[in-house]
């Protein structure tokens with residue numbers, strides 16, 4: 001079972017999508033809480049750092065309607081212009097044996113549109129979005145281990161039969177801690193080399209394999225021992 005992250009794993013969200021979501025969140029916070037843009041941005045960043053998602057802080061501390069927040073901050077009338085069909089990605093996904101599920105902290109409507117715009121809807125069994133990561137009365141997105149366990153159970157597979165493909169090392173570390181196999185995708189975004197090295201510092205031992213893009217994923221659902229893994233890894237260049 002392939003669990004595929006969406007943003008910055010299957011497509012580059014850092015150049016246009018993320019800056020616009022951030023701006024929309026700042027606007028939302030500023031308007032809703034009567035803050036300056038600077039205060040709103042600081043709050044947005046603080047919640048993101050503390051909870052892994054700005055949404056969690058907004059729900060917990062300001063009783064904001066989660067669905068309205070997600071809808072208003074992920075409104076992309078021109079999404080199909082920004083995210084374009086990628087035949088190489090489609091080809092790469094079709095090569096992966098077994099079930100393929102998108103696992104994203106983004107909302108379902110946005111994720112569905114990105115998947116369609118990329119032209120990969122036919123390669124994906126389903127999308128697990130932030131709306132379905134709510135249990136015990138609260139949102140528990142990645143890197144929640146409880147959520148990862150729950151998602152695997154819901155999909156009817158043992159965590160050890162899941163491979164999480166991601167650009168965020170913290171999410172991979174959580175997956176690895178519950179017994180999932182993990183692959184770090186390093187090259188979708190145009191992160192400066194020193195930033196990537198910093199990101200990987202200390203975390204590479206917890207990550208199963210590194211590839212530059214989804215096109216470099218191994219065809220087999222499992223691979224050799226740790227030594228072979230290190231040898232096969234595509235290090236960022």
Ligand SMILES: [Mg+2]
Nearest residue numbers: 005007008167
């Ligand atoms: Mg990502």
